[in-house]
Amino acid sequence: MLKKFGLRAVMVLIGVGVFAAVSAQVSTVGTISGTVRDPKGAAVPKAEVVIQQEGTGVSRTVNADDNGFYLATSLPFGRYTISTAPRGFKKTVAEAVDLHVAENKVVNLDLQVGQVSETVTVSSDAAPVETRSGEISSLISEKQVTELPLNGRNYAQLALMVPGVSPVTQAGAGGAFGTNGTGLDSHVDMSVNGNQSNANMWTVDGVNNMDVGSNATLLIFPSIDSIQEFRVERNSFSAEYGQAQGAVINLITKGGSNQFHGAAFEFLRRDKLNATDFFLNRAGQPKSQLKYNNYGFNFSGPIKKNRIFFFWNEEWRREQRGVVLSSKVPTAAERVGDFSGALTDSLPHDPFTGLPFPGNKIPQANLSPAGLAILQMFPLPNTTGSTNWVSSLLEPIKTRQDSIRGDINITSKMNLLVKYTNETWTHGSAAGNFWGDSPFPTLA
Template sequence: MLKKLGVQIVVVLVGALFFTAYAQTTTVGTISGTVRDEKGAVVPKAEVSIQGEGTGTSRTVKSDDNGFYLAPSLPAGLYTVSTAPSGFKKTVATAVDLHVAENKVVNLDLQVGQVSETVTVSSNAAPVETRSGEISSLITEKQVTELPLNGRNYAQLALMVPGVSPVTQAGAGGAFGTAGTGLDSHVDMSVNGNQSNANMWTVDGVNNMDVGSNATLLIFPSVDSIQEFRVERNSFSAEYGQAQGAVINLITKGGSNQFHGAGFEFIRSDKLNATDFFL
């Protein structure tokens, strides 16, 4: 009897671990590309170095027989991608800005020459996603910190995304309102015509929804701690389960090699309001 009970407990614990992992979403990105020479021929077995500009962390991968290299599971941030095969100049791509849940393509075109010579490539052009059919919108750190927010609640920024419509009349789920916190703050919004409670909000990969109503958030990270968030609204990966409408995937800031910080003063008082013209 005790042995049978022990087996049942183990099954329950394994199931709990499975469902816990299922509720997580990705918080990293991927850098990949193809290494080619001046004539467009692929360069196999080339060592490609990916170095984080903020932390100095480095990862080295090799291109395959087709010249393709892949560096998965990289934290969002700025990177320098470089390679220096024998017989070619060192090619460096700087300021590669990797965002959450992004597959960044960085192709490296080599030039014949000495390894001591360096070719630096820099591009600010917005990349076109060609390896996935998902439709998403990124809300950057600049938008989070500089756009006016009532109550410093980041949820309001999701309304800027195409296809998102807030619920304006209070019903069973309540209307969209971010002035309060906890149960007083509803994030009822319809994405692409889906139900307003069919969305999933995550913070650093963990579900941030009240599972009872699926319409209120559990925590509200300070806008100063938010690095960025992505609104996945169509054709997203199967890893984003539990959502028929959209997945709002937020990541918080990490540290770097430089000391930095921020401060703010938030005050709201009717003493600062303009005088009423009729009084």
């Protein structure tokens, strides 16, 4: 018997960001601020500061206040170049300023006296102390997501690197984190600062990604190759992050840029080099099969430079994995009512007298034709002992994830994010022990 479980999850996100006044329910953007100062450290008021995203070429211009302080809010994540050129000073440029999700970046611009035609390049402060809020969070970067080993390509496992995060071991493949990496039988059971595992909120591009039915797994497990980064907000986060007593795991997917990029991958495994399971070998059964193929590609670039960008990601997984099961099944003698050799205290009794049948043998006239037909569904014993049957049954898993993201820069102060993700998942479960379903037809 092979039970099938299927899931189709669709996530559609349309977001409009009006940078000057509107912020999303969950922050997917960041802030760059700082002070423009002359060589003596005095503030330079009303200086014009240009902030340009290197990948897309989109720029924002802000003016410093009377104290030389400038602020640019609701900036998309990415690498920026910040420049200013007040009259009487050399042009000052801060290059390669990386802005991450929900980050408040401080970049001070120290000017030098000279001609505007001259340029001074400065570097931003490395990991400055957060002074604008008491929020405690940790960033998992793109490099960590793509290069650290993950069992089943489940990105959620990386959250265990964050202080205060610990796994909550529960039933299921992979313990606290499912190794399937997708579907409802993959899970994210982790405790943050001692809170319950279902007290966390997981988001993708600002949208709630929790399965509201179980509150224990995610609707979408984004493909590893489509993840830009994610941040674990674990204490003192602002009111925009509701619903979470434990932590907010805020994931941002990749977007396109002015350059075309593409990549393809495949991971495959076979059972040729695997050892045979001890119990299968003793029962003379062949070793478990394993055919694992996980492959996909992504492609991104501009539709219109400096204006419209796309990122397209596809991923498939085809898996045939043998699962070793052992149990007790009726012997050939028991199938015709002969329980004289049964190794159990639970022997058949005459329903009319309540007494055991003579010799523990049920008369042929008392056997039910329907019961005999049902017995044909049970496999025959293939080993000795009270657990007299062992075998490897195939559990086929098929998944496909389609993900398309579009970014449109309407003006320097407004952009449009459109995101579509469709994930289909089928898992043929031989054991059938999925959220309370009846097990494979054997005897307890």
